[in-house]
Amino acid sequence: MSFVLETATNPENLRRVAIDPVSRVEGHGKVTILLDDKNKVHQVRLHIVEFRGFEKFIQGRPYWEVPVMVQRLCGICPVSHHLAASKALDAIVGAKHLTPTAEKMRRLMHYGQILQSHALHFFHLCSPDLLFGFDSDMAKRNIVGVAEKHPEIARQGVLLRKFGQEVIRLTAGKRIHGTGAVPGGVNKSLSLAERNELLKDIYQMVSWSRGAVHLVKEMHHQNPELYNSFGAFRANFMSMVGFDGGLDLYHGQLRARDESGNILFDGVDYQNYTQIIEEEVKNWSYMKFPYLKSMGKEKGWYRVGPLSRIQNCDFISTPLAEIERRDFIEYSGVMPMHAPLGYHWARMIEMLHAVEMIKDLLHDSDIMGSDLMASGERGFEGVGVIEAPRGTLIHHYRVDENDLVTMCNLIVSTTHNNQAMNEAVRRVAQQYLHGHEITEGLLNHIEVAVRAFDPCLSCATHALGKMPLEVEVLDVTGQQLSSLSRSSENVISTKLSAL
């Protein structure tokens, strides 16, 4: 099956415009657009060139290596893979319940990860678009421009991320690619000095995180027309929620709602994820398209990540984030918010929640305990799910009697959002590009829609708006008619080919 604008009827008669790579996202992806001679959009596709070799080369390796090995999938949220793998492999060592110290240390690591990733995405990657405008001067539409025009906002962004990285360092051993979580528990707890080091700045972080929520909320209130409609489309939501229905980014059960907010399923044990999720393969993308089995391919696709989580949960356990969640729900009205730009608001509410959770955990003496490991009856299969910064992350392993991995299946957050991101760029292409001459500013609108999802395009390369971008306009025979290019130094040049 094919969605609207997914596949043009007569592609051979259309011009192809490519945004390759999409900038200010994690990793590499490209958008291709097919236009006719009146610049009417006939096909839009977001391609993500993910090489998923991990599922294969993890086979034959001992299971205790896996949490450290698979986190190399990513340099932005390795903690998410580290923890999802550890959770899955807890079942292999028979650890049905972790010790309080182990569970709290893992949660602390995870909230540090949410904080640093959300801060990086909002302040470094997206705030230039939101503060300056989508088609503003490209030379200043980056974090350096933000630092010049809004130095305090940039400073807070940098220091919030740094604090999150420090939480990770003290729980995992390193800021990136640590070893803190192991099957059955953790390998360290916090010393008193480490706890005090983090406590020193935590209240400042709470204050700044609250300020970040207010900043993005104000943007919605000031320009509701743009924020409510930009690339908007209706979709189902899915996320993990706590066993009490509250927001829980570390552990819980799966819940999904339809586009009107009605519950599709609830209380699903994620060990049974294969009973509810199916993945479709399309011949034009390396990334699969997951959908809810019960609804089929056409209607079963869904959205994950902050926008889903904030609207899927019944409440947030930390007081300041709960106040902000209620504001968000009230602003949305009767129907859920579907606008992609709402992701930013929801993401900042989660960042505030993560900082509040870090504060609470730092006041809990269990994080300095010495009982780190649990074990039990040996298992041979395990599923671990975590709400990573970008959405629901699923790790699934089978291990043989000799302790070697025989099967690995990973469904990462960005994969869940594949169809949703494609829908968003198609809406934006229709809204802004249809019938217009293509400019860099218009193409950035497409990128703004992709960025809202904070996709991690598999290799975690930082682009910061400086990645080279090339747009070619070809005639029906493939001859180049004109081109627009942006160099790594942000120099734009256009060229008309001699006819």
Place this chain on the structure above:
Amino acid sequence: MSQNSNTPHNKNQTTFTLDGKTIPFSEGQTIIQAAMAAGEYIPHLCFNPEFKPHGSCKICTVTANGRQTASCTQQPQVDMMVESDTKQINDERRALLQMLFVEGNHFCPSCEKSGDCQLQATAYELDMMSPHFDHFSPNRPLDASHGEYLLDFNRCILCSLCARASSDVDGKNVFSLAGRGIKTHLIVNSKSGKLADTDFTGDDKAAHVCPVGVIIKKRVGFAVPIGKRSFDEHPISATPHPIVKGAI
């Protein structure tokens, strides 16, 4: 500790100089043994003071009176001039290390011996910044047949310490080096070639001498946090022997 070349020493004691420092030695000691006793570090991999020298890895190469030799097998002579920490020798050592890295599959980022590995620590010591040579990427399946220990042949540097420990100390002859030249490889001496079919146990000396990550105790993994591993706080040159964590 070593004595400065200007420091007077016991006239009855035999000495040689190592990079300008006076090193005392006694009958039967090799250069590396005397240096180690004096607290001086000479990079090495196949040498372990508990075992007879093997002289195969050549990382401990020094110049003795102008001639290159393996310091683990060469005995010093009175007033011998030995040079170890020179640019030329360290460049050669680095090239040897690079060859060891590309001959096997050494994935430090996900290796549980990272931080406890003598090969990795020596590479850091000698400022090895890249493998330089093309990787061989050999296909070497693991032997996970034993209940308590796993063999990851990808990491073998052919130091033969496990073979020496098994035959010389354990009296079992579980491991051997087979093949010749570039085809030399570690084997398990059982009919099936599997560790499970030998009388190898965790109490064997051979279970605790591997300087890299070939002989791995199962289900331990990353139990030691970053910061507490053998070479986290001090480089290998400042870490007392025995440097292999868990050595008896």
